[in-house]
Each structure stands twice: as structure tokens, then as C-alpha cells.
Amino acid sequence: MKKILSALLLVFAMILSACGGIKYEYKDGVMYGDGKEATGTFKFKAGKYKVKGSFVNGLPDGLFEEYYPDGKIMIKDTFVNGENTKEEIFYKNGQLMGVFADDEDLKLYFDDGKLVMTYNDKTDESVIYHENGNPLMVNNDKESTIYDENNEMLFKVQNDEPVDIGLTLKEKDGTFQILKGNKVIAKLDANGEIVSYLYSTGEVMLKVNDTTGVTEFFFKNGNTFMKEDGNKNVINYKNGKPLYEMEGDSWVIYNEEGEKIAGEFELVTDIKKIN
Numbered sequence: 001m002k003k004i005l006s007a008l009l010l011v012f013a014m015i016l017s018a019c020g021g022i023k024y025e026y027k028d029g030v031m032y033g034d035g036k037e038a039t040g041t042f043k044f045k046a047g048k049y050k051v052k053g054s055f056v057n058g059l060p061d062g063l064f065e066e067y068y069p070d071g072k073i074m075i076k077d078t079f080v081n082g083e084n085t086k087e088e089i090f091y092k093n094g095q096l097m098g099v100f101a102d103d104e105d106l107k108l109y110f111d112d113g114k115l116v117m118t119y120n121d122k123t124d125e126s127v128i129y130h131e132n133g134n135p136l137m138v139n140n141d142k143e144s145t146i147y148d149e150n151n152e153m154l155f156k157v158q159n160d161e162p163v164d165i166g167l168t169l170k171e172k173d174g175t176f177q178i179l180k181g182n183k184v185i186a187k188l189d190a191n192g193e194i195v196s197y198l199y200s201t202g203e204v205m206l207k208v209n210d211t212t213g214v215t216e217f218f219f220k221n222g223n224t225f226m227k228e229d230g231n232k233n234v235i236n237y238k239n240g241k242p243l244y245e246m247e248g249d250s251w252v253i254y255n256e257e258g259e260k261i262a263g264e265f266e267l268v269t270d271i272k273k274i275n
Helices: 002-020
Strands: 024-027 030-033 040-046 049-056 062-067 073-080 083-090 096-101 106-109 115-120 125-129 135-139 143-147 153-158 167-172 175-180 183-188 194-198 204-209 215-218 224-229 232-236 242-247 250-253 268-273
Touching: 024 268, 049 073, 135 204, 153 183
Parallel strands: none
Antiparallel strands: 024 030, 040 049, 040 268, 049 062, 062 073, 073 083, 083 096, 096 106, 106 115, 115 125, 125 135, 135 143, 143 153, 167 175, 175 183, 183 194, 194 204, 204 215, 215 224, 224 232, 232 242, 242 250
């Protein structure tokens, strides 16, 4: 009887051990299984979002997919030996929102597929776009150019010197108008400190304040499109809510509801190995 009881207890202990399984933990960028660097494909939650991807010797390697609560793709991250070499972010409608590559190239889109901005690390050129897809500002290490929504050039500086594009200055009611031909393309305050460039239809498109150093771009509806203040840069949706925020080397992407949707894996829970 004692032998039978001992055998049953041993079997029961083995079952309990098997049910306990391996304890997985994600810490400081590394996936562990019972304290050892883990290899395999895993599902887990990063914050409130579900993620699926593979680890090799504890480090993320290959394609990782992060999902909206309804199961649609939110982010695709490509890792090579623990390094994130490419990140693609998607709107809920499936349209590509942004692409960030390890060589610091950047493409950011509106939800209708039109470009918001691009940055090319090889040429050090950045482009900000109008709502209709035309360039608004093109900037590189040699020159900067500003255009209205119809590709009309409003300003150009090359090697830190203004380029003559046929502009004239006219005083009116204590302030100044900047004209190209007979058309007012910008306005200057009485102190010559704040210049406001205009859309072809007269709305303020871009305001530069030399006193505060703040540059602000506007949608035609009057909402702020982009604001540069020191080392902080904010790009908004057309309704005024933030889309992209960058301060120093840190950046954040938001969905249409104002929720943060991009960043490193944070608060990783519910880890399950599936392969």
C-alpha cells in the first residue's frame, strides 16, 4: 500500500511540475525563461496592446507585430539581434502612418495617404508637405525654400543668404506687406519681428517669431499643423490633436483618439511561448 501511495504521490508531483511550466520574464530588453535567455516565438501584452514576435538568445530578432484592440495591425517592427532597424506604424483604416528606419530616414503620412513630412539622412534634407501633397518647406544644409499650396515660391535662403525671388515690401497701417508682383504673400509686424506667410487664398500658412524663436505652421482651417519651439517639435492632426511629438532624441506617435501607440515594449505581461 505504501509503495502504491508513494508512486501516486510521485506521479502527482510530476503533474504539478509539468503544469507549472517555464516562467517567462521580459526585463531590460531581454526575454528570459526560468532566468535563462529564451529563444522562440512569443505572444505578450505591451501595455494594453498585444504583440507577437520571435527572440533568439533573449533578444528580439525578426518581425514583431503589435495590434490595435480590434486585431488590426498597429505597428510592424523589424529587429536584428536586438536592434530595431525599421518601424512601420499604421492607422486604424490600414493606411501607413509612418516609417522610421535605423539610418534615421523618416516618412510620415496623413490618414488619406498624403505625406506629412520626410527626412533623408543621406542628403540631410527634410520636407514638410501641404494637405494637398505639395511641398510646403524644403530644407537641407545649403538652402531652405517655402512654397504655398500651389507650388508658388514665397521665400528662399541659400548658404544663409536670402535669394532674390522678386519680393517687395510695402507699408500699410503701421505694418508691412510682402508682395510678389501685385499679390500679398506675407505680412510683417511693425517691429519686423513676426512674419506671417499666407496661403494663396489669404489664410495664415506659416508664422515665424524672431523674438521667441517659435515657428508655427497652420492648416487652412486655422488649426496648428506643426510647431517648433526650441528642441521640441509637434505635428498635429487636422483637428488639432497631436500626431507626432519629438523632444531631443525622444519621440512619440499618437492615434486619432490621442492615445500613445509607439515606443519600446513597456509593462510586458501575459507572456506565452507559441513556438
